[in-house]
Amino acid sequence: MDVSWINASGFFGAGLCMGLGAIGAAVGEGFIAGSASRGISRQPAMSGDVLKMMLIGQAITETAAIFSLVIAILLLFKTYSGNNITQASAMISTGFCMGMGALGSGIGCGFPGAKACETLARNPSVSGKIMTAMLVGQAVDQTPTIFALFVSLLLLFMNFSVAMKITIAAAVFSAGISMGFGAVGPGIGGGIAAGAAVEGIGKNKELSPVLLRTMLIGQAVSQSTSIYAMVISLVLLFVIK
Amino acid sequence: MEEIGKIVKITFHLFGYNITVNTETIIMSWIIMAFLMILSLILYKKASLIPNTLQTIIEPLIEGFDKLVKDTLETDDRKYYALITALFIFLFLCNIIGIIPGCEEPTKDLNTPLGYGIMGFVIAHYSGIKVKGLKKYLSEYLQPFFIMAPLNLIGELAKIVSISFRLFGNIMGGSIIIIVVSHLVHNLVLPPFLYAFFGLFDGTIQAFVFAMLTLVYITLQVKE
Numbered sequence: 001m002d003v004s005w006i007n008a009s010g011f012f013g014a015g016l017c018m019g020l021g022a023i024g025a026a027v028g029e030g031f032i033a034g035s036a037s038r039g040i041s042r043q044p045a046m047s048g049d050v051l052k053m054m055l056i057g058q059a060i061t062e063t064a065a066i067f068s069l070v071i072a073i074l075l076l077f078k079t080y081s082g083n084n085i086t087q088a089s090a091m092i093s094t095g096f097c098m099g100m101g102a103l104g105s106g107i108g109c110g111f112p113g114a115k116a117c118e119t120l121a122r123n124p125s126v127s128g129k130i131m132t133a134m135l136v137g138q139a140v141d142q143t144p145t146i147f148a149l150f151v152s153l154l155l156l157f158m159n160f161s162v163a164m165k166i167t168i169a170a171a172v173f174s175a176g177i178s179m180g181f182g183a184v185g186p187g188i189g190g191g192i193a194a195g196a197a198v199e200g201i202g203k204n205k206e207l208s209p210v211l212l213r214t215m216l217i218g219q220a221v222s223q224s225t226s227i228y229a230m231v232i233s234l235v236l237l238f239v240i241k
Numbered sequence: 242m243e244e245i246g247k248i249v250k251i252t253f254h255l256f257g258y259n260i261t262v263n264t265e266t267i268i269m270s271w272i273i274m275a276f277l278m279i280l281s282l283i284l285y286k287k288a289s290l291i292p293n294t295l296q297t298i299i300e301p302l303i304e305g306f307d308k309l310v311k312d313t314l315e316t317d318d319r320k321y322y323a324l325i326t327a328l329f330i331f332l333f334l335c336n337i338i339g340i341i342p343g344c345e346e347p348t349k350d351l352n353t354p355l356g357y358g359i360m361g362f363v364i365a366h367y368s369g370i371k372v373k374g375l376k377k378y379l380s381e382y383l384q385p386f387f388i389m390a391p392l393n394l395i396g397e398l399a400k401i402v403s404i405s406f407r408l409f410g411n412i413m414g415g416s417i418i419i420i421v422v423s424h425l426v427h428n429l430v431l432p433p434f435l436y437a438f439f440g441l442f443d444g445t446i447q448a449f450v451f452a453m454l455t456l457v458y459i460t461l462q463v464k465e
Contacts (some may be wrong), residue, residue: 059443066418070410070417074417075419129312136450139407139450142407146402146407147402149406172370202250208459209312209315210460212313212457213461213464223396227399
């Protein structure tokens with residue numbers, strides 16, 4: 001296969017990766033900014049603190065898009081080892097996997113950030129606890145995106161130079177599709193759980209350890225589907241010969 | 242652009258094995274450890290009821306973590322407080338050392354976060370077995386049905402992947418973006434702001450998240 005085809009598939013993968021990856025985080029950050037405005041209009045005296053909370057929440061939400069950017073840069077500038085159809089399908093698959101992987105948790109991270117801004121304006125006395133719950137909720141919500149990053153890095157750095165069979169090319173392509181789609185739902189679902197927990201801590205701060213634990217167990221269960229997707233991806237990558 | 246994702250290492254043969262040492266990572270970690278040891282010795286010697294400048298800076302941090310660990314674990318037991326605080330301070334310095342020219346973040350190398358992730362995992366499960374007993378600990382893997390045992394096991398192991406790749410991805414991603422953008426703008430204007438965001442801001446938050454998640458994993462094992 002011509003080298004230019006490998007480069008072309010790398011460009012296609014990079015475009016998919018950054019294009020899809022930009023959707024989720026932008027929507028999520030919009031939720032946070034909207035809620036911050038609502039909070040400030042309710043409680044103008046807290047505007048400085050709400051603004052700080054908004055920026056921190058948005059920065060964490062951006063992580064998903066930053067992962068996409070990194071994978072897109074690696075796809076553009078990396079020199080490839082393989083020179084066959086498997087390598088080409090791995091490039092596109094990497095882009096799709098990271099792009100879709102960043103979509104879900106980008107939207108999902110918006111919910112805890114938004115609730116944190118609103119709750120802080122309503123109940124300024126719990127700002128520390130809200131900040132901790134928001135950070136932990138958003139970080140755990142990004143777990144599916146991190147699985148997508150893991151699979152993308154595997155796809156990017158695996159050596160496909162000897163594999164010439166069409167079945168292996170299809171398996172490598174499907175590994176990216178499996179992990180990419182598998183990460184969308186858990187990313188949004190975990191965000192809903194985290195948002196509700198942050199709101200609950202604002203209403204009843206004595207319950208914060210219990211709420212944090214419940215949130216984490218719920219998020220872990222909702223993320224089990226993304227773990228299934230990762231298991232199938234790894235089987236497709238390492239077991240299919 | 243060749244420096245993207247590159248890690249300085251040396252390989253040598255010993256008793257028939259190939260041993261690779263990531264020199265830069267190890268040297269940077271040791272510099273941070275030495276700095277922390279000297280700092281803690283100075284603080285310990287000079288600690289007084291009327292605090293000096295350094296003590297005034299460090300004390301609120303330590304007190305805040307003490308309260309945080311107490312609130313999350315819901316006990317007065319201070320067993321885990323030292324671990325979590327030390328983990329945060331060490332990783333914080335690891336993440337922000339990149340802003341000093343010539344220094345590289347040890348956390349940019351996957352081996353560092355993976356090591357601390359496995360350490361937290363082992364501590365959490367050891368405390369779980371100690372508090373609940375082996376039988377109750379093992380029976381939790383059979384929830385809700387015994388068929389789920391392999392998936393529960395994978396779910397627990399996936400926690401190591403998620404906690405270590407979170408830190409690694411953020412720090413490595415930040416350094417790659419800094420390299421590429423600095424190259425594209427010929428090192429003009431933008432790089433200091435990028436260092437401020439990825440080094441200082443993101444580094445602090447990711448170190449806090451890593452310490453907090455380790456604490457939360459311990460809590461999930463110890464409670465219930």
